[in-house]
Amino acid sequence: MKKIMFLLSLCSMIFCVPFVMADEEDDFDFDFDEFAVVEDYAEDMISESVSLNPDAGLVDVKQFDIGGVMLGMNYDQINNLFFESSALYAPRKNNSVIYTINKDWEYNLDYECRQNNIFVPEQLKKCIYSLAKNRGLMYVSEIHLERAYTGETIDIYFTSNATDNVVWKVIYNNDVDKMEGDAEKFANQREKKILAFWHAVLDKYGTPNSGEDKWISSENAYDPMMRAYYGQLELVDNGINTTDSSLNIQAARENFQAKPYAF
Numbered sequence: 001m002k003k004i005m006f007l008l009s010l011c012s013m014i015f016c017v018p019f020v021m022a023d024e025e026d027d028f029d030f031d032f033d034e035f036a037v038v039e040d041y042a043e044d045m046i047s048e049s050v051s052l053n054p055d056a057g058l059v060d061v062k063q064f065d066i067g068g069v070m071l072g073m074n075y076d077q078i079n080n081l082f083f084e085s086s087a088l089y090a091p092r093k094n095n096s097v098i099y100t101i102n103k104d105w106e107y108n109l110d111y112e113c114r115q116n117n118i119f120v121p122e123q124l125k126k127c128i129y130s131l132a133k134n135r136g137l138m139y140v141s142e143i144h145l146e147r148a149y150t151g152e153t154i155d156i157y158f159t160s161n162a163t164d165n166v167v168w169k170v171i172y173n174n175d176v177d178k179m180e181g182d183a184e185k186f187a188n189q190r191e192k193k194i195l196a197f198w199h200a201v202l203d204k205y206g207t208p209n210s211g212e213d214k215w216i217s218s219e220n221a222y223d224p225m226m227r228a229y230y231g232q233l234e235l236v237d238n239g240i241n242t243t244d245s246s247l248n249i250q251a252a253r254e255n256f257q258a259k260p261y262a263f
Contacts, residue, residue, distance in 0.1 A: 050216050050225065056209035061217040061224040064205060064235055066172045067145070067154050071224050071237045073167045075140045078156060082145055089145040089154055100141035101132045102160055104252035109137075112257045139165050151175040159244035162251065168241040169234070176231040194230070201228055 052058065062071055067089050068081055082089060091097070101109070106128060113127035132138040139161050145154040157169040176193040179186040205226065210216040215226045222239035 048221060050210045050214060050221050051219055052216065053209055053211070056207075058217055059206065059209055059215050061215055061226055061235070062237075064215070064224075064226055066170045066233055066235055069154060069156055069167060069170050069235075071167055071170070071235060072240075075143075075158065075165055078143055078167070082143070089147050089152070092144045092146045092153070096144050097140060098142040098144075099138050100160075101128070101138050102248040102252070104249050105132065105137045108252050108256050115257070115259075136161055151178075159240055160248055162247040163240055163244040166240070168238075168244070169236045171235075172233040174231050197231060198228070201233070 064070065068087065069078065081087060082091060109128040109131045110124065112131065113124055116127075118124050118127045129138065137160075139158065141158050141160075143156040143158075145156070146152070152172070152174045155171045155173075156167055157171075158165050159168050174197065176197045177190065179190045179193075205215055208214050208228070210225070213228045217223045217225065220239075222237075222242060224235075224237045224239075226233060226235045
């Protein structure tokens with residue numbers, strides 16, 4: 001995907017979608033109607049260095065919102081905003097809410113279930129999910145919203161319960177790059193769509209203060225920031241995501257159910 005360099009220059013971005021385990025609601029006592037479970041989800045914690053533009057000031061990115069979604073909001077706030085009331089965006093029809101088990105905890109539970117002689121894949125999965133649910137290790141990791149009228153989408157990503165299950169990343173997408181063909185008229189229309197999108201971004205968030213496409217709250221890449229792409233916005237707090245991952249890794253190590261060896 002091509003990136004806007006202030007108005008017209010372009011670059012690329014790759015976004016990886018995790019494999020969704022559907023139809024798991026019968027595996028244990030949990031209501032997963034219209035929900036999905038991610039069995040193995042790897043979070044991207046790669047952060048680029050950032051610097052402040054000359055004569056630019058820092059901005060409070062934590063106060064930025066995309067469609068009403070802000071970094072640090074919890075699941076209940078998002079649920080009230082989009083599931084309990086009418087809003088511009090609505091949950092997508094399938095798998096709008098996704099649950100996840102942190103990989104380190106999943107490996108712990110896999111070992112624990114196998115130590116209890118559970119090896120059949122379906123039964124093993126049921127055992128892992130049941131233990132995760134009962135121990136508070138399964139959490140809402142993603143919520144996906146759409147605005148069918150305009151083709152816009154918002155994808156919301158949450159930390160685990162170790163850091164209070166709050167929003168750490170929000171990705172907005174629209175269809176400014178989608179036209180019917182490559183003829184001159186389509187290229188002209190596409191360019192105008194891009195410009196309209198970018199001007200709307202500038203009107204809402206102001207001029208980028210880092211490079212030509214980023215808004216930063218400090219020169220630490222692990223503090224909240226926002227980046228504009230070609231038809232996309234990414235609002236992210238890499239710091240809390242990294243903290244969350246570290247806490248889960250440490251806790252999973254400390255709580256691994258090793259055999260009581262004696263020597």
